[in-house]
Amino acid sequence: MIKGVKGEGENPVSTASRKPRHIAIIMDGNGRWAKQRHLPRHAGHKAGVKTVRTCVEQCVNHGIEVLTLFAFSSENWKRPEKEVGLLMGLFVAALKMEVKRLKRNNVQLRIIGDRSAFSNKLQKLIVSAEAATAGNTGLVLQIAASYGGRWDITEAARKLAERVKQGDLLPEKVTEELISSELSFADLPDPDLFIRTGGEQRLSNFLLWQSAYAELYFTDLLWPEFRVDEFLQALGSFSCRLRRFGKTSEQVTGENPEI
Secondary structure: OOOOOOOOOOEEEEEEHHHHHHHOOOOOOOOHHHHHOOOOHHHHHHHHHHHHHHHHHHHHHHOOEEEEEEEEEHHHOOOOOOHHHHHHHHHHHHHHHHHHHHOOOOOOOEEEHHHHHHOOHHHHHHHHHHHHHHOOOOOOEEEEEEOOOHHHHHHHHHHHHHHHHHHOOHHOOHHHHHHHOOOOOOOOOOEEEEOOOOOOOOOOOOOOOOOOOOOEEEEEOOOHHHOOHHHHHHHHHHHHHOOOOOHHHHHHHHOOOOO
């Protein structure tokens, strides 16, 4: 398991020239990919699973620490009941099939989101899959399912409000760091690189707090079309960016211009 305070002790200059520690991806375009081929939407979701495998393999090969994939949002429950049912079935099948592959590649699986919305069967499968890979020390693969950034922040606020109510916490002691500690994956670094496929250019309620300083990368490719070349292009784009974190370029690079 990867430990450490998010961003602690990091030099922005060095982060600009190396790979991201944490990549977050909105996997958009499965339905449109299927529609273009006159296939049912479910066929697009199945094709997307292959791209997930490709991205996991690339992250392992490039020494990425964390990969977080947006699989099913809080809002996706509003989709047609049949499609939701098929997606849940695909989720169950993927959990059953992929655990051995993840163990073989030393990948630790985590599921983040509101699990209470899932069936008891699916909740048990999640617990079992996480337990089976908990001892792995390589890539942490997080699947965001029944997840929303606002849900995440609201849950953190409720926990802190309960502590205030119980007298264990003074309101003036609530800090950004304290809120962060109550969010999903508080023990992992925030996303450095945020990728979205499918041509849309918005965050769609994904990791809103954690992505405050993530570098954004958008591509028109639909998720099943997102291959190794595009993944490498995203890494190359990240490596060329100067991450200032509120500072001036001169502060980050160490230059001393005349004022």
